Amino acid sequence: MTEFDAILFDAGGVLVLPSPEMTGPLVEPFGGSAEPAVLMRGHFAGAHAMDHARAEGEESDWLAYGRAYVRAAGVPADREAEAAEAFVEGFNYTWWREPVPTAARTLHALAERGVPIGIVSNAGGQVENDLAALGICGVDTPGAARVACVIDSHVVGVSKPDPAIFRHALDALGLAASPRIAYVGDTVFFDVRASVAAGLTPLLHDPFGLHAADPHPSGPHRVLPRLEDLLDLV
Structure with a gap:
């Protein structure tokens, strides 16, 4: 299941x-x-x-x-x-251009399985073009994993930790908020907080185990050590 x-x-x-x-x-x-x-x-x-x-x-x-x-x-x-x-x-802020090594192939694998996916990012208006140019993903980018949306906080006028940013992505997916929708982020304050408030399940990308080793966790979250681990969850 x-x-x-x-x-x-x-x-x-x-x-x-x-x-x-x-x-x-x-x-x-x-x-x-x-x-x-x-x-x-x-x-x-x-x-x-x-x-x-x-x-x-x-x-x-x-x-x-x-x-x-x-x-x-x-x-x-x-x-x-x-x-x-x-x-x-x-x-x-334009320097976020080094692909995480497993990002493109993980998104491709999810898209090939028919899993609805989207991007929700605090950014400066550049993230959709950057992800497409790097061949990671796009709404309609040849060779890149297909996503339903790329929500950029600068474009939509709301940013995490405000959970309202997720409404734009849920509308694009055609889905209601649910714990069966995961949000993968790398911070507790911005990502875990916002996705919990939006009614989603947060997965904290923590490849070096820095949060897992924290004796004072600052919020409810599950740790995702590797992006490719998502393939076992869908």
Whole structure:
């Protein structure tokens, strides 16, 4: 018996990551590594730190992301503060262009099985074109996995953790909110919170086990270590 009838995905931290070609030069001057595998972990360390910052009432969660990212990149402790400030100042929202290695083939496999899928992302208006250009997915993109919608917060005017953003995706899918619709995200504060409030089932993409090891979980969620694990749930 299948567990989910449809799956919605976040983009950043699930399908794409900040490009190492762009973030590497931000950390290297401070002694950090520009190795793609190291910087991939840097993103998830940053996402985990954002959740802690929000749970502790800290509004500057992007600075918390930067501190954790540069730390994971190997920046020495005595240069961490200045490296984090430089990272946050230099980062550009258009840099989310490094595909998560298994993203395209997982979405293709889901689409081939006829599973309704869609994208719901806090973004700056670029995410639909980026996902299509990278060959990951599109509403009507030759060679890419077909999705029912790509909901960009900048375009629709509402962003997570406001659950109202999911109404746009559910309308596109032609489905009512249900726990049998999963939402795959990479943060508790933005993704788990919003999808629970919307009546969906959150799955937290956590390939390095950072949230699973957290002694103070900040919200109800199931951990998804690998995107391809979704194929066992549909």
